[in-house]
Amino acid sequence: MAADTLAGIFQVLRRRPDVEAPNLQAWDATDRLLLETAVQLGRAGSTVAVIGDRYGALTLGASAVLAPASLRVHQDLITGERALRLNAEELGAGIPFVQLPLGEELLAGADTVLLQLPKTLAELEEIAAAVALHAAPDVRLLAGGRVKHMSLGMNAVLERYFLSVQPQLARQKSRILLAAGPKPPTTAARFPVVEHLAELDLDVAAHGAVFAGPRLDIGTRFLLAFLPAMKPARLAVDLGCGTGILAAMYARQFPAAAVTATDQSAAAVQSALATARANGLADRISVLQDDALGTFSDGSVDAVLLNPPFHVGAGVHAGAGLKMIEAAGRVLASGGELWTVYNRHLAYLPALERHVGPTVVEGRNAKFTVTRSTRSPR
Numbered sequence: 001m002a003a004d005t006l007a008g009i010f011q012v013l014r015r016r017p018d019v020e021a022p023n024l025q026a027w028d029a030t031d032r033l034l035l036e037t038a039v040q041l042g043r044a045g046s047t048v049a050v051i052g053d054r055y056g057a058l059t060l061g062a063s064a065v066l067a068p069a070s071l072r073v074h075q076d077l078i079t080g081e082r083a084l085r086l087n088a089e090e091l092g093a094g095i096p097f098v099q100l101p102l103g104e105e106l107l108a109g110a111d112t113v114l115l116q117l118p119k120t121l122a123e124l125e126e127i128a129a130a131v132a133l134h135a136a137p138d139v140r141l142l143a144g145g146r147v148k149h150m151s152l153g154m155n156a157v158l159e160r161y162f163l164s165v166q167p168q169l170a171r172q173k174s175r176i177l178l179a180a181g182p183k184p185p186t187t188a189a190r191f192p193v194v195e196h197l198a199e200l201d202l203d204v205a206a207h208g209a210v211f212a213g214p215r216l217d218i219g220t221r222f223l224l225a226f227l228p229a230m231k232p233a234r235l236a237v238d239l240g241c242g243t244g245i246l247a248a249m250y251a252r253q254f255p256a257a258a259v260t261a262t263d264q265s266a267a268a269v270q271s272a273l274a275t276a277r278a279n280g281l282a283d284r285i286s287v288l289q290d291d292a293l294g295t296f297s298d299g300s301v302d303a304v305l306l307n308p309p310f311h312v313g314a315g316v317h318a319g320a321g322l323k324m325i326e327a328a329g330r331v332l333a334s335g336g337e338l339w340t341v342y343n344r345h346l347a348y349l350p351a352l353e354r355h356v357g358p359t360v361v362e363g364r365n366a367k368f369t370v371t372r373s374t375r376s377p378r
C-alpha cells in the first residue's frame with residue numbers, strides 16, 4: 001500500500017531548477033527505504049522532521065504515507081528547496097510542510113527524523129548534534145544512504161550523540177542506521193567551527209556541510225596569490241563562496257570595495273557570514289544564498305572571483321562550473337573581470353572566452369590554472 005502510494009508520488013517528481021537529464025532521477029532507493037521503514041516502525045501521525053531531502057521525495061512521501069501531525073524540512077541547497085515547492089504544487093494538496101534552517105525550530109518536539117546521510121562526517125556531526133539537542137527525548141533518527149557511500153565513521157559519529165545506533169538490513173543497495181536515545185549535550189561539537197589560518201592571518205568559520213571545512217583549499221590558495229594583480233572594483237562577488245575566504249581576502253586587499261559572498265548552500269552562506277564577522281569585515285561583505293547569481297541583474301558587478309566545483313555528487317562533472325562561468329559573464333559590467341581557478345585538466349578556456357570575453361592565463365602550477373577574463377562590451 002505505502003509502496004504503491006510512493007511509486008505514484010515519485011513518478012511525478014522532477015529536479016528542476018537543478019539539472020535534468022533522462023539518466024538523472026529526482027529520488028532514490030534510500031528515500032523509499034527511509035519512508036517504508038518509518039511506516040514499519042509505526043511512526044505515522046508523529047511529528048516529523050526531514051533533513052537532506054534532495055528534491056522533495058522524503059517530504060512529499062512522508063506527507064502521504066506517514067500523515068504526520070507536523071512536517072518540517074531542512075535542505076542545504078536552494079535548488080532543492082525550490083524543487084520541493086514546485087513538486088508539491090505539481091502533486092496538489094497534501095499535508096503542509098515548513099522549510100526551515102537546521103536548528104531548534106526545525107527539530108523541537110520531533111519524534112521522527114528522516115535523514116539522507118550527507119557526504120561528509122562533519123555535516124553528519126552538525127546534524128546529529130542538532131537532533132540530539134533539540135528533538136524529543138524519544139526521537140528515532142532514521143539515517144539512510146547508499147551502501148557504497150556509507151562508512152563505519154558514520155556509525156561512530158552517531159554513537160557520539162545517541163545511546164543506541166542500530167544498522168538495519170540493506171535493501172536495494174541502501175541501508176538505514178537507526179539511532180535513538182539522545183545523549184546529554186555536554187559532548188556536542190559547536191558549529192560553526194572557527195579556526196585561525198595563520199598563513200592568511202584569517203579566522204575561518206565553517207558549518208559542517210561547507211566545502212573544505214575551516215581549511216584553505218589549494219586552488220583557493222593559488223588564486224589568492226593573484227590578488228595584488230586584480231583591478232580594484234566597486235562591487236565584487238565571491239561566486240560559490242564556501243567559507244568566504246576569497247571574499248574576506250578581497251575585502252582586505254581593496255578597502256573601497258563592497259563584496260557579496262554568494263553560494264547555493266545555506267551552510268556556505270552562514271559560514272561566510274560568520275567568517276566576515278570573525279574578521280571585522282561584516283560591514284564590507286554581504287552574503288546571499290542564490291543559485292548561480294540568479295537574483296543579480298545583468299551588468300551589475302565589476303569583479304567576480306570563482307573557484308568552481310568540479311565534482312557533482314559522486315561523479316566528475318564540469319556542468320556546474322560552466323553554469324557559474326555563464327552566470328559571471330551575465331552579471332559583469334563591460335570591462336569587468338572574472339578571475340577563475342580550475343584544475344588544469346579542465347577545458348574551461350573556450351567557455352570563458354564565449355560567455356565572458358578575452359581570457360588570459362595568468363598562472364599555472366602542477367594542478368591549477370588561473371585565468372583573468374575581461375567582459376566584452378554588450
Ligand SMILES: C[S@@+](CC[C@H](N)C(=O)[O-])C[C@H]1O[C@@H](n2cnc3c(N)ncnc32)[C@H](O)[C@@H]1O
Pocket residue numbers: 211212217220239240241242243244245246262263264265268290291292293307308309310320323324
Ligand atoms: C570549490 S568550492 C569553492 C568554495 C570557496 N570559494 C573556496 O574557494 O574555498 C565551490 C562552491 O560553489 C558552490 N556552488 C556550486 N554550484 C553553485 C551554484 N549553482 N550557485 C552558487 N554556488 C554554487 C558550492 O556550494 C561550493 O561552495
